[in-house]
Amino acid sequence: MYGPLIDGLIERLRCLPGVGAKSAQRMALYLLERDKPAAERLAQTLLEAVAKVNRCQYCRMLTEETVCRICSGSRRNKQIVCVVESPADLYAIEQAGGFLGIYFVLYGHLSPIDGVGPDVLGIPQLLDQLQKNQVEELILATNLTLEGETTAHFIGDKARALNVKVSRIAYGVPMGGELEYVDGGTLNLALESRKSL
C-alpha cells in the first residue's frame, strides 16, 4: 500500500509479540516520519545485539559474554541451581532479589504433543552440570501448568537419581490475596504445601 520498503517494515514489525497489523503500521510510520534518528539507533542496536548476544554456556540465559554475569558472579552460590522456563521468569526472580544461587533456563517445557522433549530443553546438559559441579540443591521453578509440573517431575526424578536434593517452589495464596477469591485448585495446593509455624 505504501511501497515495498514501508510495507516490508510493517510486515517485519509484526514478528513482535502482541503486534498486529494496526500497531505495526503505527510504529513504522512513527519511526519514518517523526523520529528518523531513533529509527537509525534502533536498527544499529538491533543488528549489534543480534550479532553479539548468545546463550550463557552454563545457564543458557541471554548474555553478551560466554558466561553470563550471574554465573560468573562471585557472590552467587553455585551449589544451588534454580530451573526456570523462560528468561522472563529469571528476571522476575532476580528482581524479587531473594535468591542468591544460579539458574538454568529451559526455554520452554516438556510437551509431547508439540514435540518438545528433554533434549530441546537442554535437560541432558543440566544433568551433566549437576554432576560435574557437585550441585547440592536443585530448585524447580517451572510454571504451575500441566506442562510445567511434568517438566519439574521429569527433571526431579533424573536429578534424584544423581543424588541431588530436589525441591519444587511452593505455591499458594498470593500476597495480599483474600482466601475467598482464590480458586479451589490453588487452595488445595497451598494446603498441601503448608509449613509449620
Added chain:
Amino acid sequence: MRCENQQGFLLHSRPYSDTSLLVDLFTQEFGRVRCVAKGFRKAHKKGVSRTLFPHVEYTFDWTGRSELKTLIRAEVVQTPSFLRDEALYMGLYINELLYRLMQEQECTEYFYAAYKGFIGRLFSGGAMEAQLRLIEMRLLEELGFGLVLGIDADTGDRLVAGSLYQYTPEIGLQLARDQRHVDVFLGQHLLAVEAQNWESCDALKIAKKILRSTIDFYLDGRPLNSRELYRQYRMSAAQAQTQ
C-alpha cells in the same frame, strides 16, 4: 451456533496471541472440538485463574459455525489437581494418543465414559497396566479399528488353543508361517487376552505388543512422543530403586 453445558476435557492448549489460547477439547457429545479461548491467558484477577488443565472435567460453552469455535466459558466440575509419577506419564500418553488418532468432531459418547473412568483411576492409584491396555482397545474400537482377537482371519474359525498365530494390523490373526518369529503367539494366550484374563500367562505382554503394532500402523509415521518420555521416566525410576 451456540453449544452450552458441554461436558469435556482439555487435551492440549497452546498460546494464541498474547492473551488467548488455542485449545483442543475432548467432549462427550461432539468428540474433539478446537476453540480459541479469548483472554484465557490474562493475568489472575483477585487470585482467580482462567488457566485450563488437562485431566480435569469441565463444563464448556462455545459458539461458532466454522471448525474453529470460540470458547466462552469453562467451569471445572471438580477441583483441578495434577497427576503424579507413573500416572502422570500415562495421562500424557492417552491424551497424545487421542490427539493424534481422533479426528475433529467425531462422535464418541461411548469412549468418553471410558476415558473419564480411566482418568479417575489414574488419580485414585493402583495397578494401571491392564487399564491402559483396555483404554487403548476402547479407543481403537471407537475409531472403527477394533481388534479381533478370538478368530482366525483366514478361516473365520475360533482360534485353536494349541496353535501359533501371527498378528498383522488390518488383517488380524493368521496361523504363523514362521514359528520362530518373535511376534508369534499361542492361541490359548490370545484367547486369554480376548477374555481380558490378565492373570494368565503373558496376556498383558501380548496385548501390549499387538496394540502397539496396531497403534503404530494407524499413526502412520506420526510421532508418539509421550511414549519416549514414559520410557525415560521408567529408566530413572528403576535407577532410583537400585540405589
